[in-house]
Amino acid sequence: MSSGKGGPGLPQERKVVTEIPGPRSREIQERRLKAVPPGVGSVLPVYTVAAGGGVVVDVDGNSLIDFGSGIAVTNVGNAHPEVVRRVQDQVAAFTHTCFMVTPYEAYVEVAERLNHLTPGDHEKRTILVNSGAEAVENAVKIARYATRRPAVVVFDHGYHGRTLLTMTLTAKNMPYKEGFGPYAPEVYRMPMAYPFRSELDGPATAAQAIDQITKQIGAHNVAAVVVEPILGEGGFIEPSPGFLPAIAEFAKANGILFVADEIQTGFGRTGRLFACEHEGIVPDLITTAKGIAGGLPLAAVTGRADLMDSVHGGGLGGTYGGNPIACEAALAVLDALDAEKIVERARQIGDIMLPRLRRMAEKHPEIGDVRGRGAMIAIELVKPGTTEPDPARTAELAKACHAQGLLVLTAGTYGNVLRFLPPLVIPEHLLNEGLDLLENAFGG
Template identity: 55%
Template sequence: MTDTLVTASETSGISQERRIVTAIPGPKSHALTERRLAVVPVGVSSALPVFIERAHGAIVVDVDGNQFIDLGAGIGVMTIGHTDEAVVAAATAQLGEFTHVMFTITPYEGYVRVAELLAQHTPGDFPKKTVLLNSGAEAVENAVKIARKYTGRTGVAVLDHAYHGRTNLTMAMTYKSMPYKLGFGPFASDVHHAPNSYPFRDGLSGADSAARTIAYLEKAVGASDLACLVVEPIQGEGGFVVPAEGYLPALQEWCAANGVVFIADEIQSGMARTGVYFASEHFGIVPDLVLSAKGIAGGLPIAGVTGRAEIMDASHPGGLGGTFAGNPVAAAAAVAVFESIESRGLLAEGARIERLLKPALLALQQKYEVIGDVRGIGAMLAIELVQPGTLEPNPAAVTVITAYAARHGVLLLNAGTWGNVIRFLPSLAISDALLTEALGVLDEALATL
């Protein structure tokens, strides 16, 4: 991994190191912020007002020349690293051939190849088909459309603390009101929120938490009215909540017994993020439909709904698609990402990152009472911050820590229903040295509390 990073760094001209040369934000970022305020609505906010000019591997460089260790990777998008050479080369080559024809008018091979790769790498040994789309929220919307068409039912069930997007339907499916939903209603109807498994807070076994979820679905909703149950195997914006053992298999079994389409939203947890292609594999579940986006194309916008052929074929011709859906440039990048994961053995990098990062976070938990929980799998880890000795969320500590880290060259993301979770989503290209350095900054930030 080190040799690859050195070569990549030399090619890009960006050294894989943290370097702060101005105040954060610097003067050029300040000037750009003034321009931004004049023309971009306040609803499009930024966690850190530094303007990025270049990026490579695990480092992003702002307009003032500051270099940050990126532990957010564009919220899990840059899984194999910023400006990966294979992705850039594939997208560049496709740009020179054609950039758009619209697959539903005149098709092209790239779309088909991405569908083949998704069929190969999503869980389940059965015939599968894929519709390609533009974003994660669009994938969720289309999965619900397909499930409703297949079952002839309308109800949609989701879990507490879930995040599924910002469109009208996906806002209804998302648990947290502020900032995603407040004041934007009325929302799509027939969406039902069931209790989830949250071991740190509910203390329930997988069997008990599944029984609670199923009881709600049966009594408050009615299985015969449900088209689908949409779950994140590891909840993303909800705080990287990993369900108790046995929870997800029990839900899948119930869905199968009641004709409910079981949908895994793997938009944040999929594409090698957790050391396997899709996090569902860790829990022994085989979803009917799997949703992918974020890390699938190295930063280019593309998403997919992949699932059982008989379910995917429920739609009539012309019922699925979109103008830019499965864009040929993004499709070429997606093929390059799949090929890079295979040829460079990148699945192992998720496990490598967990082996270094998780024990270090557990050690920090022993040192600082404010860390109530350490959880996650692979390169998808989190710490939940609480008032020491309690389960009371501590979002103020998250604000202090992320601000300190940013000033010292480390980009951290918050998460969680209460905003009290810090999530770690480094790219698989990050070196052990950069991870260790970032952990040192995190330790310093925690000490300031």
Template identity: 50%
Template structure:
């Protein structure tokens, strides 16, 4: 089944399975993978993809599966978006690489201008482009340290910022991301965050706890930056209590501490706004983008206050492939596509549909402890009924059940007890309702045991 065939599928058609999941060709590829690919490169669902379009991925066995993970938030505007493909293809025919720091090109400048216009804050901004989210985090820390002359960086509990040497030290979970990879980078501190479902604190109370830790355990004179995901991704789509992030920002602004918003997963219409920070009244000094930025091509950016971004000396920032012209062309196309305004309403629609269906499930299955999120970034946390003790293992069980029936779900949470929904913004209500029905079936099977 080709991508061209999928384009003709009725919008509300469900998954179409020709074989068991995984099918024989996927199993054959998985055996080859074991022999050729490093063991540390994990595989959640051993289904090997041949093509993709809209909300669908089509595997090598011809099975059509509904993708509710979008490559962990990458293909936000859908697989195979025509505008992105045309922009990248046109650039491929012109030139693929020159290195912007040697012989620059207009696309890089245009994308920087668009990011400056769309990120929160009405101050003058500048941008530096790199290849990946982890690179964006690393460079934001470099820039903040250079600007402030301080060394310490604070990351929040349950955070995930990448797999590089520095970002491993910033992650909440050492397992599996940091096992055996130490020693870790120094001057990185993990501090308490806001987790209303478990701590029961108001935004003001949670902020006071975080600030007390910052002042007593780190010291303001040494603190260069605080980095926060407006909604934590790998940590379980944790939504902070109202007022928490603005209180941290106010404290940091008064003390010259740089506020970095890791919008790698929350940014670019995912939550129904350009950036997740907008839901919380947060105006960061630096904003990090990646994932959805180039519709599947590797590209990331650091955008922020001009005086902070200009702290590094000429030559202090750069990289051979950062701001690759083909990826930049795709990034411009993504931002222009989002600029039509259509996708923000779609994110809100998806959020409402998911919330409505998941609320109904929660009435029947007390294992659903909390439903949370904004727009097309929703999650359920699974807990022992009548408590908030994590039900470790159930999320993976539900995801496995759904995959065998043609729906791809992703788990999350520091305790592995969260299912996160990151559908493309072209996913229909009927497709979402089909997925919710499968989750209900899996919960019913669990309850019967």
């Protein structure tokens, strides 16, 4: 069994020594079922002892190729040496004081870095919180406070979190909303330009959404539109070209704040530092999390200084927001993004994966669509010759991949998307081997 040490020194090889899950993982799973409620699910109940590069090692000694990155979190790896060093140094100094009680420099430095790195050359401010959902909640709070308007507009297939407000913003009912209502008020959902499933182009879908906003809500009542530049849990949907710019232009013309939810897409994942840069969008507010701190809980809202400064003293914050350990990890990640050309590596991953997946689609008619940018890539599974979603085939393929030692995730409003989020530091040989295993799962 592994010693539990991960990081770059971990052998970068797939190794399957037991069935997956193995006997030790199954033993722990039995304990889990008596200790943790079933509402907390797991994609694959193999219990991890080490991870790094492009592999996850379990308690049975199996080494799986990682196409999940902890859901786009470990962009620079699971135990990057500088993340480890800075975290260890900070733990030895102090673990917590609460930034709202006696602050510390690392929080300020993370805010300065995000103000500089996020799109737009205007003056900005940043607040740090614990999770993506908390970031989105705070973005809505700030938007409502700054505009003195109540309504928030979101879009079909969007995912924004599991808290009461963000669950309301999220489109998909099962498993995220079922039975948890009533939901937060003044949230309105508009159509999304979903190329595979819509006959309308981006500008036409935007015009439809704008018409509904105008007629059903009144633009003067809308505080913000909240949108993922590439939809994550909804199925890695790239909005049709022209959709986001048209929505952004409408928002600006009507005093509505454009909030880019970059929680899954941020920090190089799509081949740009932030996905909204692909279409030249400069958001008023941008929410980030996941890839920000190498696996430690941290998230942020960064936005125009006039908006962020509008909130009264004490109106924003939280006990653990911007924890010093997570801030040190984030600074190490931000350094690595530049020093190790992580954004470029994301583009290289896409250049390898997309052509391979398109060739698979030519051979396997159940692949209805191949899409994505950088290292945020997906295939949508349908009944051959139709656009009818095939979630059963999707689940079957995921299970076949897992059995071979390839960790993949599913997604999509219809549960029919396989999404691929390899660490941006994955070795090329593992990337290609993972694609070979995926092809095997299809039957060659």
